[in-house]
Amino acid sequence: MAGGSPCASCKLLRRRCTKDCIFAPFFPADDPHKFAIVHKVFGASNVSKMLLELPVQQRGDAVSSLVYEANARVRDPVYGCVGAISFLQNQVSQLQMQLAVAQAEILCIQMQQRDGCRSQDDAGRSDGHSLAAMQQMVVDDTAAAEAFLMQNGGGGFPPQLMSSYGGAPASNVHHYGQQDHLKRESLWT
Secondary structure, three states, X not given: XXXXXXXXXXXXXXXXXXXXXXXXXXXXXXXXXXXXXXXXXHOHHHHHHHHHHOOHHHHHHHHHHHHHHHHHHHHOOOOOHHHHHHHHHHHHHHHHHHHHHHHHHHHHHHHHHHHHHHHHHHOOOOOOHHHHHHHHHHHHHHHHHXXXXXXXXXXXXXXXXHHHOOOOOHHHHHHHHHHHHHHHHHHHO
């Protein structure tokens, strides 16, 4: 009880606020909406039981979580916080995919530029070394592409992009991407 005024919970519940009121430190009288929404979603008795089971130093965080979850549940009665979290995870996943595609395109351009420089250097040779050098370059480029894809999850790249840089393991990557897409899809449905 702060300064003779009952806390928001006691005011809403129309009861006398005692000095050892469990709600008083977390639901001040000047913010009645905070307790009203928590009470509407969880019930005062349940909130009281939850707070009493927690150590005193964790109660503030618990109240913050309850207020956040209650607000989310009022906005979205079916999914609540899970709906907001799923939406944000989906956005992050889409942005990661866009970033990976952009990085793959950069790698393709860099490989094409490197191939162009090497072919100009090898154009003056006619001793057979240029063919071996080209074969080694293809092996190196394929290994670099595979390493890049493994490092960046590999999944979800369109087959056109995969075939555009020399056929690095497009079938495996595309298959992995389809499985990954199905896993993600099941989370959102």
